[in-house]
Amino acid sequence: MSESDWQLRPLVAEDCDELARVHMAVWREAYADVMPADYLAGLSDERCAAGWRRRVDAAGEARTLVVVGPDGGIAGFASAGPSRDDDAPTQWELHAINLTAAARGTGVADRLLDELLGDRESSLWVVEANARAVAFYARRGFVDEGGRAEHDPTGTVEMRMVRLTPQAPSAGTVRAEGLGVRFGDVVALDGVTVEAAPGGVLAVTGPSGAGKSTLLWALAGALADTATCAGRVTVGEAEVSPRAARDATVRLGVAVVPQGNGLASVLTASENCLVPLVAAGLPAREARDRVEQALLAVGLEDSGNHLIEELSGGQQQRVAVARALASQPLVLLADEPTSELDHANRERVLALLHDLAATGRTVVMATHDPEAAATARHEVHLDEGRVVRRR
Incomplete structure (x- = not known):
């Protein structure tokens, strides 16, 4: 359903x-x-x-x-x-x-x-013992402002109530609301509402063709002009277009690890990571330091001078992850970031994504891997462009 x-x-x-x-x-x-x-x-x-x-x-x-x-x-x-x-x-x-x-x-x-x-502006009181309700509101950005002892309406059972109030979206909160995307007669997304907040990983799952990649590209403002879109996409408090707005989302701190990696085959691994940083105006020395650290983090410290076409598929995928990490994003959208990796490197990349989230960044990961999805704090499962399950 x-x-x-x-x-x-x-x-x-x-x-x-x-x-x-x-x-x-x-x-x-x-x-x-x-x-x-x-x-x-x-x-x-x-x-x-x-x-x-x-x-x-x-x-x-x-x-x-x-x-x-x-x-x-x-x-x-x-x-x-x-x-x-x-x-x-x-x-x-x-x-x-x-x-x-x-x-x-x-x-x-x-x-x-x-x-x-x-x-x-809204607040609410909720029974502190109802952990399910407290957790739900926390996911929506409500924070605990303290509690008080009350009685239920019959006056027979004392219940501790906590007051929850919403916080303004942080710069790293990314949200799609009622998002619909069509390519001609093909419906890719149908009324999808989803939010990812700093501090955790959101897994987007579903069968092939469910709309996972389309959702990530819409959140990145990177859909093609041929897409017909409805609904809203926001990054922090800024509303962005789901299509042809990649420059705007880059300025808002959104990085993408695309499926297929999106690397330039004529450049080395280091150059693929450096070019976006230099283009953004980062000083050369700082850019080089970031790239060295990112390649080290993904286990490719000895492969920086290799052309992309000289690397295996799994190595290329790790370069794409390194490129995103080097940008120090507020939001990281990773489309199947472990699909080409062996077990050890899969665990390495997943740990990097979770470490990034732990620093207060937002990570959204589209994946077919149920074990990878199980590590995420939250999951949204798509089928035929619709949300059919959340956790």
């Missing part, structure tokens, strides 16, 4: 009974390990439904969206409105978001947040 199989619509009175059953089921599952069993067993679907009906009747500025699954049933909800915190009465706040297990990992949660929060 893809993201488009899940629909969002405003809550209406007729939804309340079904939504209450879903809400209570998700609540019982989320807190099974942290709340008393007798408390969870005593949660009332009827009481919850009555609360939802009151919300419909007195919605005011608040908004609630329900998620409708492929089978037509309700699979979750999210609600937001003016802050209920006396210290921030004018701030927009996310009140709740709950999804069934089937709806998680489909991208629906991101769509709910985009729809309800938009560009508003």
Whole structure:
């Protein structure tokens, strides 16, 4: 199932009974390990439904969206409105978001947040013990601003709440929102939303022809003029065109390791790494030092003077990685960076990508290798141009 199989619509009175059953089921599952069993067993679907009906009747500025699954049933909800915190009465706040297990990992949660929060300054309170929720908001850029002890609405169970607020995108955050790409009648990407933030590796996986390379080239602003594009691509706070904008993304610190390596066969390994640095205005000595360090990092310190055509496919791939590393990018987009490598060099390159991310850079890696993907902090799986799974 893809993201488009899940629909969002405003809550209406007729939804309340079904939504209450879903809400209570998700609540019982989320807190099974942290709340008393007798408390969870005593949660009332009827009481919850009555609360939802009151919300419909007195919605005011608040908004609630329900998620409708492929089978037509309700699979979750999210609600937001003016802050209920006396210290921030004018701030927009996310009140709740709950999804069934089937709806998680489909991208629906991101769509709910985009729809309800938009560009508003927003915060929320979340139960600290709900590690899944805390981790989800952390991925969206929300940070913990401390906590307080509260009681649940029945007054029987004390819960520690933490306040989370979003941070502005850092310079290294890269995001595609509703991205569609066509080449004539061929749909390469269909409404893809994905975000990669500094400090981690995002793996983009899927079968051949799923749209992995197209996504990376769109994030790099490097699609050909023949592509027809929809949606948005941003690097930090700057919006860039998915096509014919490579100069702009280079200035924003985006480097690419292309599939096929993209090296000049008439140049040596060192020269292939040097040329982009010199063209960018880097002093010659600094450029040479960076290249030496990058070739050493990929295990090619003795191959710098070899022409590209004298190197094996795996060596060429490592030169392409070295060229990207030498640019010291804020964002590294690597398209199948280990496909030609033996086990030892595969592990070397993966370690370099993760080390780069650990310094606060953003790394997006398209790969067919499930073991390489498993090392990534997050994964987006594409099929026929759509996101069908996330973790």
